[in-house]
Amino acid sequence: MKHVRLFLGGALFAAGWIASVSPGGWRIGLCFLLCGLAFLAGIRSRALIEAKGQLENLNRMYLVLSRVSAATVRVRNREELFSDICSILVDSGGLAMAWIGMLNEGEILPVAHAGREEGYTGILKRTGLMGQEGPVSLMMKSGKPQICQDISTDPRMDVWREEALRRQYRSSAGFPLHLEGSRIGVINVYAAQPDFFSEEITRLFIEIGEAVSFAIQYLEQQGRRLAAEEGLRRLNAELESQVKQRTGQLEAANAELEAFSYSVSHDLRAPLRSIDGFSEILLQKHSAQLDDAARDYLGRVRRSSRRMGELIEDLLALSRVGRSEIHKEEIDLAPIARAVIAELDAANRCVEWTIEESVPVYADSRLMKIVLENLIRNAWKFTAPKNPAKIGFGSLGAEGEKIVYVRDNGVGFDMKHSGKLFGAFQRLHRADEFEGTGVGLATVQRIIHRHDGKIWAEAEAGAGATFYFSL
Known part of the structure; x- marks a missing residue:
C-alpha cells in the first residue's frame, strides 16, 4: 500500500492510498487516480474560464455605463440619445442587439436599434408587445426589469422564440424608462449566450436605464424651455411690430393734429x-x-x-x-426762475420766495423757461388769496436722480382729481375764481416727456401744492 498526495497551484488537491496485490499494480491504480483527478481539474478550469468571462462582461458593462453617462450629457434630442445608447450597448457591451421602444397610444413601438437586428423590430411591431404576456408588457405593468436567461426555454418568449434563436439571441433583458414618475418606454438588450445577465450586470443595466430616463427628462424640460423661449420671442416680435405700427399711426395722427x-x-x-x-x-x-x-x-x-x-x-x-427740436446742454435753472420771479414781483404782492442757489440740469434752456414760467406763474396765481404767500423753488436728490420742484401754500386741490391735471383744457377751479385756459400744464408735461422725464404733483385742498419733475 502506498500513500499519494497531489498538488495543484501550490495547494493540496488530492490525497489517498493505493493498494497493490501484484507487483506494479500500484502503478495501474495511480494511473486511474490521475485520470480522475484530470477530469476534476478540467471542471475547475472551465469554472475559472466562465468566471473570467463573467468578469470581462462586467468590466464591459462598467465601460458601457460610463459611455452612456457621457452620451446623456452631450446629446441634443431624443433621436440622437436613443441611437447613441443602442450603439454603445452593442459596440462597447458586446451584446448581439439592443433596441429602445416608446409608448405610443397604448403600444410600445421600437424607435431605435443597433446590432444584429435583421428585421426583428419589424416582427415586434407586427405581433404587438402590450397585448402579449411577454417581457415588455410585464415590464410596463410592473415597472420591474425582465430577465430571460435562456430564450430557448423561457415561456415569456414563446411568441418570438423562433425568430430570436434564428438571429442567435440566447438571453435577453428589459428595463423600463420613466418620465416624471410614469413609465414611457423600454430598453431591450440581447446576448449571444445564455445566462449572460448576472446579478451584477443586471444592477448596472438598472443604472443605465435610470441614466437614460434622467436624460429624457432633461431633454423634455429643455424642449419646454426652448419652446417657451421661442413662443416668447415670437410674441415679442409680434408686439414690437404692433408697437411700431401703432407708434407710426400715432405719430402720424399727432403730426396731423398738431x-x-x-x-x-x-x-x-x-x-x-x-x-x-x-x-x-x-x-x-x-x-x-x-x-x-x-x-x-x-x-x-x-x-x-x-x-x-x-x-x-x-x-x-x-x-x-x-x-420744435431739442438742444440739450448743461444749464442752471435757478437764474431762469429768478428772471420769471422778477417779472412777477412788479405786481407789488406780498410773497415770500425761497429759491435754491443753483439747480444744474442737462436740458433745453428755451423749453425749460416755458416750464418754469408755467409752474411759477401757477403758484403765483393760486396763492393770491394767501397773505403772506409762500413760493419755493429747488431740487431734491433721490436714488441718483435729480428732482426739481415748485412749491406753494396756495389753494391746492383734491388729489382725487390729479389725473386731470395735465390734460389740455382741464381745470380744477372755476374760471371766475382763477383765470387761465387749462393748456399750460399740458404744455409743461409735453416738454418734460420730450426730455424723457416725468412730472407729478402732490397737494391738499386749502394747503397748497408741490409740482415735481425729473429729466
Whole structure:
C-alpha cells in the first residue's frame, strides 16, 4: 500500500492510498487516480474560464455605463440619445442587439436599434408587445426589469422564440424608462449566450436605464424651455411690430393734429382781432348811441374774444413745443426762475420766495423757461388769496436722480382729481375764481416727456401744492 498526495497551484488537491496485490499494480491504480483527478481539474478550469468571462462582461458593462453617462450629457434630442445608447450597448457591451421602444397610444413601438437586428423590430411591431404576456408588457405593468436567461426555454418568449434563436439571441433583458414618475418606454438588450445577465450586470443595466430616463427628462424640460423661449420671442416680435405700427399711426395722427391745431389757431387769430377791434371802435366812437345793455354786450364780446385769443396763443405754444427740436446742454435753472420771479414781483404782492442757489440740469434752456414760467406763474396765481404767500423753488436728490420742484401754500386741490391735471383744457377751479385756459400744464408735461422725464404733483385742498419733475 502506498500513500499519494497531489498538488495543484501550490495547494493540496488530492490525497489517498493505493493498494497493490501484484507487483506494479500500484502503478495501474495511480494511473486511474490521475485520470480522475484530470477530469476534476478540467471542471475547475472551465469554472475559472466562465468566471473570467463573467468578469470581462462586467468590466464591459462598467465601460458601457460610463459611455452612456457621457452620451446623456452631450446629446441634443431624443433621436440622437436613443441611437447613441443602442450603439454603445452593442459596440462597447458586446451584446448581439439592443433596441429602445416608446409608448405610443397604448403600444410600445421600437424607435431605435443597433446590432444584429435583421428585421426583428419589424416582427415586434407586427405581433404587438402590450397585448402579449411577454417581457415588455410585464415590464410596463410592473415597472420591474425582465430577465430571460435562456430564450430557448423561457415561456415569456414563446411568441418570438423562433425568430430570436434564428438571429442567435440566447438571453435577453428589459428595463423600463420613466418620465416624471410614469413609465414611457423600454430598453431591450440581447446576448449571444445564455445566462449572460448576472446579478451584477443586471444592477448596472438598472443604472443605465435610470441614466437614460434622467436624460429624457432633461431633454423634455429643455424642449419646454426652448419652446417657451421661442413662443416668447415670437410674441415679442409680434408686439414690437404692433408697437411700431401703432407708434407710426400715432405719430402720424399727432403730426396731423398738431398741423391742424397750428393751422386753425393761426387762421382764427385774424378774425378774432377783427371782432375785438371793431367792438372797441363801437365802444369808443359810438358809445353815446348805445344803451347800457348794448355796451354790456359789446364788453362781453371783447372779453370773450380776448379769452379766445389767449387760448389760441396757448394752443400755438403747445403745438410749437411738439414740433420744435431739442438742444440739450448743461444749464442752471435757478437764474431762469429768478428772471420769471422778477417779472412777477412788479405786481407789488406780498410773497415770500425761497429759491435754491443753483439747480444744474442737462436740458433745453428755451423749453425749460416755458416750464418754469408755467409752474411759477401757477403758484403765483393760486396763492393770491394767501397773505403772506409762500413760493419755493429747488431740487431734491433721490436714488441718483435729480428732482426739481415748485412749491406753494396756495389753494391746492383734491388729489382725487390729479389725473386731470395735465390734460389740455382741464381745470380744477372755476374760471371766475382763477383765470387761465387749462393748456399750460399740458404744455409743461409735453416738454418734460420730450426730455424723457416725468412730472407729478402732490397737494391738499386749502394747503397748497408741490409740482415735481425729473429729466
